[in-house]
Amino acid sequence: MENYNDHFDERYEDAKKRVKRLKGFYSHLMAYVLVNIMIVFLNISNLKPGESYFQFENFFTAFFWGIGLLAHAVSVFGHHLIFGKDWEEKKIKEFMEKERQQQDRWE
Template sequence: MERDFSELERLERARKRVKKIKGFYSHLLVYVVINIMIVIINIQDLAPGESYFQYKNFFTLFFWGIGLAVHGLSVFLPDFILGKNWEERKIKEYMNNDKKHWK
C-alpha cells in the first residue's frame, strides 16, 4: 500500500534519516578516537620484548566494533531487520488500537 507523502512529511522523514546518519558517524568518530588512545596506552604498558598481539589488547576494539556494526546496519539497512515501512505500520496499528480503546 503506497502512500503519497506531503512535502512536510517527506522533509521530516529526511531530517530523521540525516539525524540517524549523523549519529552513526559521531559514534564511529568516538570509536576511532577512543580505540587509538587505548592502543597508545597498551603500547606504552608493554614489557620489553612483549608482543602487542594479545587478546586483551583487542577486547574493547572487537566488542565495541560489533556494536558499531549493528548501529551501522540499523542506519543504512533499516529494512534489513524490521522490513519495509515497519515504523509506519506500527504507528497505524497503535493509532487503531487507541481508537478502538477510546470508543
C-alpha cells in the same frame, strides 16, 4: 494544494530523521576510532620488552564495541538492504488496502 504541502512536510520530517540517524552513526564511529587509537597508544607504552601487542586484552574494547558499532551501522544503513528502499511505504499501503477491503465487505 494542502495535500502537497502535507506530503512535503512528511517527507521533510522523514529526511530530517534520517540525517539525525546518520549524524549519530558518524559521531559513534568517530568516538570509536579516537578512543581505540588512544587505547593502542596506552597499551603500546605499557608493553614489557619482548612482549607482543597482539593479545586479546589489547583488542577487547575494539572487538566488543565494534560489534555495537556494526549493529548501529546496520540499523542506519542496512534496513534498505534487507527490506528494500520503499518496503515500509508499500507495506503501509498494503495494510490500508486490506483494511479498506474488509470495510467494504462489511458494508
